[in-house]
Amino acid sequence: MKQLVKTLFTAFANGLVAFSxxxxxxxxxxxxxxxxxxxxxxxxxxxxxQTRLSDIQGNWAQSCIxxxxxxxxxxxxxxxxxxxxxxxxxxxxxxMLGKAFPDAPEIRTGGKFADVPTRxxxxxxxxxxxxxxxxxxxxxxLFQPNQPIPRVQALVSLASGLKYVPQQPAAExxxxxFEDASTIPNxxxxxxxxxxxxxxxxxxxxxxxxxxxxxxSRAEIAAFLCQATQTAELIPSQYIAKVETxxxxxxxxxxxxxWLTNIDSQVLFSTQGIxxxxxxxxxxxxxxxxxxxxxxxxxxxxxxxxxxxxxxxVRLVTPLDESLDPNQGTQGRDMLKEIIEQAHQKDMRVIPxxxxxxxxxxxxELAQRHPDWLTQNRQGGKIKQEGSHDRVWLNPFNPxxxxxxxxxxxxxxxxxxxxxxxxDDHFGLPFEFGYDPLTVKLYQQEHQGQSPxxxxxxxxxxxxxxxxxxxxxTQLFRxxxxxxxxxIISLSPNPQxxxxxxxxxxxxxxxxxxxxxxxxxxxxxxxxxxxxxxxEQPEVQAARRHIPVGIGILAGLKNKPISLSQIQKQVEAVxxxxxxxxxxxxxxxxxxxxxxxxxxxxxxxxxLFPLPARSxxxxxxxxxxx
Numbered sequence: 001m002k003q004l005v006k007t008l009f010t011a012f013a014n015g016l017v018a019f020s021x022x023x024x025x026x027x028x029x030x031x032x033x034x035x036x037x038x039x040x041x042x043x044x045x046x047x048x049x050q051t052r053l054s055d056i057q058g059n060w061a062q063s064c065i066x067x068x069x070x071x072x073x074x075x076x077x078x079x080x081x082x083x084x085x086x087x088x089x090x091x092x093x094x095x096m097l098g099k100a101f102p103d104a105p106e107i108r109t110g111g112k113f114a115d116v117p118t119r120x121x122x123x124x125x126x127x128x129x130x131x132x133x134x135x136x137x138x139x140x141x142l143f144q145p146n147q148p149i150p151r152v153q154a155l156v157s158l159a160s161g162l163k164y165v166p167q168q169p170a171a172e173x174x175x176x177x178f179e180d181a182s183t184i185p186n187x188x189x190x191x192x193x194x195x196x197x198x199x200x201x202x203x204x205x206x207x208x209x210x211x212x213x214x215x216x217s218r219a220e221i222a223a224f225l226c227q228a229t230q231t232a233e234l235i236p237s238q239y240i241a242k243v244e245t246x247x248x249x250x251x252x253x254x255x256x257x258x259w260l261t262n263i264d265s266q267v268l269f270s271t272q273g274i275x276x277x278x279x280x281x282x283x284x285x286x287x288x289x290x291x292x293x294x295x296x297x298x299x300x301x302x303x304x305x306x307x308x309x310x311x312x313x314v315r316l317v318t319p320l321d322e323s324l325d326p327n328q329g330t331q332g333r334d335m336l337k338e339i340i341e342q343a344h345q346k347d348m349r350v351i352p353x354x355x356x357x358x359x360x361x362x363x364x365e366l367a368q369r370h371p372d373w374l375t376q377n378r379q380g381g382k383i384k385q386e387g388s389h390d391r392v393w394l395n396p397f398n399p400x401x402x403x404x405x406x407x408x409x410x411x412x413x414x415x416x417x418x419x420x421x422x423x424d425d426h427f428g429l430p431f432e433f434g435y436d437p438l439t440v441k442l443y444q445q446e447h448q449g450q451s452p453x454x455x456x457x458x459x460x461x462x463x464x465x466x467x468x469x470x471x472x473x474t475q476l477f478r479x480x481x482x483x484x485x486x487x488i489i490s491l492s493p494n495p496q497x498x499x500x501x502x503x504x505x506x507x508x509x510x511x512x513x514x515x516x517x518x519x520x521x522x523x524x525x526x527x528x529x530x531x532x533x534x535x536e537q538p539e540v541q542a543a544r545r546h547i548p549v550g551i552g553i554l555a556g557l558k559n560k561p562i563s564l565s566q567i568q569k570q571v572e573a574v575x576x577x578x579x580x581x582x583x584x585x586x587x588x589x590x591x592x593x594x595x596x597x598x599x600x601x602x603x604x605x606x607x608l609f610p611l612p613a614r615s616x617x618x619x620x621x622x623x624x625x626x
Contacts, residue, residue: 255581
């Protein structure tokens with residue numbers, strides 16, 4: 001094609017010179033105009049002709065090849081053929097990668113090879129493919145540009161360049177996908193498993209035969225690139241290797257939960273709002289709700305304990321909603337009772353979320369009534385900002401604080417038919433706090449008069465405070481179980497390292513001691529590799545052997561919409577690893593404040609949970625009393 005255009009332009013140039021000498025300036029200008037018009041009409045026709053390849057009619061990859069040719073990611077030959085069964089050299093593949101992924105970021109420097117001279121037709125494409133992580137060379141500084149690329153190398157290249165990582169054990173994926181899995185080279189197994197999970201692998205004519213060391217044909221390379229770059233389904237699905245994720249049926253257990261909150265949400269403010277929410281969640285086969293019952297220094301249910309210590313029995317509207325009546329939604333109704341009655345009619349669990357734990361707003365009635373309950377940092381400050389709001393922390397080592405929290409929780413357990421109670425890492429203490437007189441005195445009593453270290457991150461000082469919080473949770477656990485032994489103690493913390501380092505919430509120890517009967521780790525990560533890394537942390541894996549462990553997934557925030565594709569991908573990863581299920585934060589962002597329409601979002605969740613599933617139960621062989 002390039003040679004044809006060059007020849008034609010050379011002929012035109014020679015003709016132009018002769019024409020201008022013979023006809024003069026005005027005729028010359030007229031000719032230039034006509035030439036431009038002809039080229040404008042003629043060149044797109046040549047480009048289109050490249051997509052009309054004479055030897056791909058009826059080929060299994062025809063639609064894919066035509067689409068990539070139209071996008072100029074691949075090209076045919078000057079004679080109008082594509083040669084779909086011909087091999088692809090490493091140099092040709094590098095050129096295709098450059099066309100397919102022109103904006104791929106560079107992750108390394110270099111890319112000069114001894115056998116690729118600067119004037120080689122693909123030298124720039126080879127360097128780009130190397131620098132963006134798609135291709136590498138061979139020992140001795142060689143690239144071997146004319147060597148046909150095997151199927152396995154082409155797919156490893158794509159998986160590497162696209163930063164795909166396997167979501168489940170590679171050996172299991174490959175064995176379930178391919179009859180010839182044993183022939184796949186060891187070095188490539190992780191990348192090929194990731195390629196399968198992302199549906200890059202196309203095997204024609206037998207989808208279960210991978211043929212890793214067979215040279216990739218031009219049609220196969222086109223198919224791989226289509227799977228990596230195109231949203232339309234251009235390859236027949238029967239040739240795409242897949243690992244099916246099993247969706248639990250009604251006889252199986254899977255946690256499908258959602259948090260109901262009063263922040264950036266009004267679902268709790270009316271009986272009709274609760275009715276609509278429970279009906280919608282039931283239709284979409286959710287089985288657990290976690291309504292917040294303690295935040296912003298108030299209980300969201302009528303509490304005599306709160307009235308005694310705070311002066312107000314219930315408040316649903318947060319102080320953030322200044323335009324709303326502070327008493328909205330509380331007159332003549334009990335939000336929690338409504339949720340329990342309606343959810344239980346739908347066989348859904350209700351596990352109230354004790355959201356703020358020991359935390360309270362600095363200007364709350366609770367903080368103003370009980371300034372002696374507050375802890376402080378080494379400089380004497382009592383305020384810690386969380387977001388843009390000033391917070392204070394009740395001292396978890398103060399016996400009066402401990403009794404207040406225990407009275408609230410036991411009241412909740414006694415007065416309502418709840419299935420459990422949930423805490424998170426606000427049931428801890430920011431690492432910089434604990435220098436109040438009461439805590440310092442307690443530390444001195446146990447350390448021969450020595451004061452706490454001045455460094456709030458001192459490992460012994462961190463451990464001492466964390467152990468005290470563990471001791472209090474043990475006390476609270478026993479108090480709850482003494483009232484109702486079947487109430488589940490649920491926990492929804494951040495990953496362990498963060499919880500312990502920043503909030504002294506050592507949930508790994510809590511779980512080891514049997515103080516946690518359901519664990520939902522909040523993994524609110526946009527980066528999929530980081531999301532996967534958190535799933536694979538040893539403390540998470542250890543907990544799974546004892547109790548149901550679910551994963552908290554962010555469905556969106558007021559100013560942070562989350563795409564359906566991210567949610568779906570994370571749910572798939574959780575399922576593939578055999579976790580107990582998922583819970584979403586929070587209700588409204590399941591359908592609203594999202595990149596997609598509300599009907600699209602609801603349809604997607606219907607597809608994620610097409611059948612009912614019972615909620616998971618505590619394993620019969622796990623003795624939480626140990």
